[in-house]
């Protein structure tokens with residue numbers, strides 16, 4: 353049952369929603385700010401904003417016309433300083449909840465835009481629309497502009513819609529992953545029900561080369577690869593396997609790598625855990641021997657192949673390993689002077705526990721989830737490490753996500 357209520361917003365929650373109290377219970381209202389008096393349609397612990405009765409002086413006009421409907425961004429309505437302090441506090445609160453009170457740096461901004469978009473495509477009366485889902489829904493919002501995406505990706509939407517058209521039935525829907533690589537757009541279309549017949553394949557291949565795509569994959573089939581899609585890490589060009597992890601924003605990746613390299617200093621041997629394709633391995637290998645480990649076979653193969661082709665670096669080894677099930681043992685860790693880990697959102701708990709039993713002096717943790725980072729930091733601190741610095745980086749502009757680089761020493 354829903355009902356319209358007048359509410360006073362008291363704080364901003366971890367997802368960027370304003371939080372009001374109603375009969376002693378929290379109610380989350382997207383797109384509102386502390387101090388605002390609003391009218392909202394309440395449905396359990398969620399509410400839909402109807403009207404802002406008394407706006408906060410921190411309220412600003414959103415930069416995108418789709419804001420409020422598109423589920424991609426949650427916080428375009430906050431003044432810049434409020435936004436930066438809220439994001440920084442997400443990290444402060446995560447550490448505090450584990451009993452840790454490190455000095456957390458100011459939010460580091462990056463000017464760059466996202467180089468990967470994972471979108472949905474649907475047929476419309478006039479063609480094919482590309483968009484993102486509304487928040488907590490499967491309703492598509494057709495996207496005509498996007499301030500967080502690389503403009504080259506947004507500019508390609510009409511052509512990509514046209515490309516997908518022969519694959520979509522009347523009510524069909526497809527998933528489209530578009531990645532801007534150094535050799536152009538890499539497009540992967542999945543979830544279409546129509547067969548990739550030889551005739552359709554040849555139409556797609558010809559459209560893809562007209563569009564100068566570096567690669568087009570449909571389902572698991574490579575339709576065309578005009579140029580190998582690659583990214584540059586340090587001095588190495590690494591060819592992207594399909595679907596591999598890439599940091600969202602190139603400038604953020606460069607800033608993280610710069611901080612990782614500076615923290616490692618002159619260490620002779622470094623373990624790069626959850627290395628992916630080597631975004632940190634290659635910058636580190638300018639000075640240190642690096643052992644890279646990751647669970648993704650294709651990413652490790654891409655890293656190893658680029659390491660073979662790149663001259664002027666210290667030796668690199670690349671190993672496929674499930675680091676949740678089989679974290680590096682204290683003995684293996686002791687072969688290194690420093691360790692970097694950059695796990696998925698689940699964090700690196702087992703590995704952090706092993707680190708406390710090793711002699712490694714420097715640990716650099718890179719994380720996109722302050723909650724699991726703080727949990728892992730608690731293990732490291734209990735095991736004798738001191739937190740040297742914690743730096744939030746705004747890799748995920750206008751969202752409730754934040755990247756963090758934390759340095760530990762003993």
Ligand SMILES: C[S@@+](CC[C@H](N)C(=O)[O-])C[C@H]1O[C@@H](n2cnc3c(N)ncnc32)[C@H](O)[C@@H]1O
Pocket residue numbers: 597598599626627628629630631632645646647648651673674675676677694695696
């Ligand atoms: C946040 S990404 C970091 C990748 C790389 N450091 C970078 O900056 O591009 C996390 C990586 O963890 C890897 N991964 C996920 N689960 C894993 C596991 N159980 N064992 C080892 N690696 C895993 C993924 O393949 C991915 O490359």
